[in-house]
Amino acid sequence: MADSFAGIIIHLNHRDVTMAAVSLAPYPKLKAYEERMRWNFKWLSSSETDFNYDYHVSFTPEELKKKKAMYNYAMQDPGQPQREGVSVFYKKGNDVFHTYSAYARGIEIFMDDYQLLDLTPKGRDEGGRGPFWVRRHDEY
């Protein structure tokens, strides 16, 4: 997914939008992975804040054990300690407002490859199994 958005950031930037990726892992891990994938988008670690927990994309060991946590606006088994999502914020003066968040299939807008696969006869070709085929671009 990061492969999809890396190229559009410059266009967003000229429409008053800044784009950032945020992950719970500590920054040195992000940096090492960024070098492997040859990415250069803005990517920060939220390891020192509650941000990921507050926006319901990271889950505590207790939530994982109970298989019950708030994800995609419902109590459910998140399945993994980290889940995908997108959140939008607006800044006016010194105030910051949260305007939108989406999770799970709500983030398919990030996947340019899906939009194009949807035009082909075979389509996503997942047989109801979800995106089993997705690999890191250096793993195909």
Add this chain to the structure above:
Amino acid sequence: MLGDVLHAGDMIAPAMADRPIVSPDKWLDARIALLKKEKEFTKLKDDLARQRRELPWEKVDKNYVFVGPKGKETLPDLFENRSQLIVYHFMFDPSWEAG
């Protein structure tokens, strides 16, 4: 059914059933019929986007501090000199080596 021929992680898909082969005229009719639905969907999508823009806002009062290439940055810092910020929640657990 699919489970018989496919294993999780297979990159090769099962054979796709061929579609009817038709004359150019018939093909165009079928395509135009779908175009009608595509146009309806595009309008619905525009309407959904408008409703999304009309959602209320909630004020962020917590002082989040992130760590990135420039060291520590707050949520307002992430906007740089712009007024809108999209955060992609990139799944990367502290125990993982890859996202």
